[in-house]
Amino acid sequence: MGIEYTFYDYIDADGDGTNVIKSWLNGEARDAKAHFSEMIAHLKLSPPPRTQGSFWKRPYVGFMKREWDGFIELRKEAGNIQYRLLGKMLQRSVYLVACGTHMGKYYKTDVTPQTALIRVSQMIDNPTKYRRKHEYN
Amino acid sequence: MNTINEREQMWQSLQDTEFRKQLIDEHIDVGIAFQIRSLRNRQNLRQADLARLLGVKQPLVSSWENPNYGKYALSTLKELAKVFDVGLLVRFVPFGSLVDWTVDLKPDDIAPPSFSEEQSQRAFWASVDEAINATHQAYPPTSSFDANQAHKPEELKPVGSGVQDHA
Numbered sequence: 001m002g003i004e005y006t007f008y009d010y011i012d013a014d015g016d017g018t019n020v021i022k023s024w025l026n027g028e029a030r031d032a033k034a035h036f037s038e039m040i041a042h043l044k045l046s047p048p049p050r051t052q053g054s055f056w057k058r059p060y061v062g063f064m065k066r067e068w069d070g071f072i073e074l075r076k077e078a079g080n081i082q083y084r085l086l087g088k089m090l091q092r093s094v095y096l097v098a099c100g101t102h103m104g105k106y107y108k109t110d111v112t113p114q115t116a117l118i119r120v121s122q123m124i125d126n127p128t129k130y131r132r133k134h135e136y137n
Numbered sequence: 138m139n140t141i142n143e144r145e146q147m148w149q150s151l152q153d154t155e156f157r158k159q160l161i162d163e164h165i166d167v168g169i170a171f172q173i174r175s176l177r178n179r180q181n182l183r184q185a186d187l188a189r190l191l192g193v194k195q196p197l198v199s200s201w202e203n204p205n206y207g208k209y210a211l212s213t214l215k216e217l218a219k220v221f222d223v224g225l226l227v228r229f230v231p232f233g234s235l236v237d238w239t240v241d242l243k244p245d246d247i248a249p250p251s252f253s254e255e256q257s258q259r260a261f262w263a264s265v266d267e268a269i270n271a272t273h274q275a276y277p278p279t280s281s282f283d284a285n286q287a288h289k290p291e292e293l294k295p296v297g298s299g300v301q302d303h304a
Binding site: 034042 | 141143145146147148149150155156159160162163164166167168171174175178179202203204205239240242243244247
């Protein structure tokens with residue numbers, strides 16, 4: 001069996017200690033939760049980007065530009081709202097750090113790209129404190 | 138801190154009726170999209186090739202490979218299975234089966250071998266079995282080995298220039 005990717009959720013260890021991705025999926029993005037669970041389970045097995053049979057590309061994964069350059073996103077549309085799960089892919093790890101919705105002209109994320117980058121650094125530098133393997137509950 | 142495994146986490150999510158309903162859709166929609174693309178890649182087909190084999194337009198194949206498509210007809214899936222020369226299971230199952238599938242997913246589950254690949258694999262393993270049986274017939278296992286004699290530390294002694302006791 002090939003090497004798998006590992007998805008990590010950001011833990012708000014300096015705040016209330018919640019798993020921010022899990023909270024979003026159980027709250028605002030509840031309608032998209034099963035979609036993201038299935039997508040993550042499948043993407044874990046994908047060959048790396050730019051190789052034969054890779055799923056690290058559209059329509060499976062979006063590679064973002066402009067202020068979110070370097071981030072990836074998973075999307076699910078449900079009830080006229082597009083839910084977006086944002087993360088950073090580094091080697092065989094995917095750090096899920098931000099969430100967003102797109103409705104009509106309005107696109108909003110829970111944090112800025114700068115904060116998302118800080119979260120990624122925290123997850124890498126202090127894994128026991130700031131990250132947890134993606135939780136499906 | 139990761140206190141419970143993925144299977145238990147999924148099971149907790151299933152306590153929510155809405156999640157269970159979503160999972161019925163997403164298990165098919167995401168799973169089939171990944172399977173069609175993976176099977177096409179495994180069989181070295183371009184979208185246009187697959188479209189031609191099925192008598193449809195290439196953009197439709199592209200839609201089938203999109204995990205947000207979600208409008209598969211059973212007749213289409215049956216035709217795809219025939220073209221890929223793989224089986225197709227459509228069954229009502231307990232939710233535990235969906236959880237097992239998702240948690241234990243392997244690349245070969247996503248892109249299973251075609252019948253001819255399966256046939257080759259079976260022929261290979263049959264030849265391996267045959268070779269092992271032939272070896273056993275040519276060199277039958279001896280029964281002189283006595284397991285009770287094999288592990289008697291007090292009888293172990295240095296041999297030749299081996300370990301010396303300088304005490």
